[in-house]
Amino acid sequence: MSLDAGFFDEMYAVADDPWSMRTRWYERRKYDLSTAVLPRRRYGDGLEVGCSVGELTARLAGRCDRLTAWDTSATAVARATARLAGHPGVRVEQASAPATPLPSVDLLVLSEVLYYLDPGDLQTLLGQVRTALRPDGTLLAVHWRHPVPEYPQTGDAVHETLRAGLPWPRVATHEEPDLLLDCWVAAPAADVRAASVAAAEQLW
Numbered sequence: 001m002s003l004d005a006g007f008f009d010e011m012y013a014v015a016d017d018p019w020s021m022r023t024r025w026y027e028r029r030k031y032d033l034s035t036a037v038l039p040r041r042r043y044g045d046g047l048e049v050g051c052s053v054g055e056l057t058a059r060l061a062g063r064c065d066r067l068t069a070w071d072t073s074a075t076a077v078a079r080a081t082a083r084l085a086g087h088p089g090v091r092v093e094q095a096s097a098p099a100t101p102l103p104s105v106d107l108l109v110l111s112e113v114l115y116y117l118d119p120g121d122l123q124t125l126l127g128q129v130r131t132a133l134r135p136d137g138t139l140l141a142v143h144w145r146h147p148v149p150e151y152p153q154t155g156d157a158v159h160e161t162l163r164a165g166l167p168w169p170r171v172a173t174h175e176e177p178d179l180l181l182d183c184w185v186a187a188p189a190a191d192v193r194a195a196s197v198a199a200a201e202q203l204w
Contacts, residue, residue, distance in 0.1 A: 002152060003116045005072045005096065012075035021055040030179060031056050034111060034142055037172040037183045038063060039197045043107040043138070049097045050113030054080030061087040064107060070095040098125040102132035111142040114158040115151045122158065126165045133186040136194065139166070142181045155180050169195035 011018040021027045034056065043064045051057045051069035057080060061067050069084070069092045071077050081092045098121055102108070108129065114122060133139055141162055143155030159180045167189050174181040187194030198204055 002118045002121045003150070005074075007150070008071075008073040009075060012073055012079075016079070017053050021053055026178070027055065030142065031059050033174060033181060034109075034140060035059050035063065037174070037181065038107070038138055038140065039171045039183070039185060039195070039200070040107075040138060045103075045105045046107035046109070047103065047105045047132075048109040048111070049102075050111065050116075051080050051092065052076050054083035054092070056109070056111055057084055057090065057092075058087065060107075060109060061090050065089060067091070068093060068103070068105075070097070070100070072096040098128055102128040104132055104134055106134050106137045107140070108133055108137070109140045111140065112144060114141065114162075115143055115148075115153045115155055118152040119161075122153070122161055123165075126161065130166070135186055137186045138171070139168070139184045139186065140181075141183075142179060145176075145178055145180055171195045171197070 046060055046064035046067040048057055048060060048069045051071050053076060054069065057069045067090045069080060069090060071080065071094065074094055077092050077094045084090045084092060117125065129139060141159065143158055145155045147154050159182055162182060166184055168184040168186050169189055169191065171183040171185055185195045193199040
């Protein structure tokens, strides 16, 4: 079954930053990779699902006019809100996907969150993704690849589902022993120019 808020509340009860997002080089490097592959310099409305303490959120804030960050844990929401106090365009909310329907956005970030969902909930969320992302919008998915006994799915299984279920061209795919990253543009799969950063600037 999908992990509920109680699982995460327990994590935040014993550690201020349970995954050491603020201090680990692994995490900082991953955030650099995540923001580097985004094909647009600027987005109107962005949504990050599963923001934790707000470290990636702070980086995404500089690329969005308006950014909403969700987390299922009230404690995480409080800590992310404090972290992002200097970013006026950011709103942090307590919400869970897919229970809370995704709003219409230009950028959707699903980083280290989908393996918490069981296959049925992942399919429900995938249906929401297809309708929530605006035309030419960007979807970014990044996940840890190593199995975790408590998680309903692995990162590899999650990305297999995304790749099979999304009819959009991919801007970038990055694979390492530790993580998978995929970035899509919401456009017809046959539109090769839609996923090209160079084409957006009329370079070809």
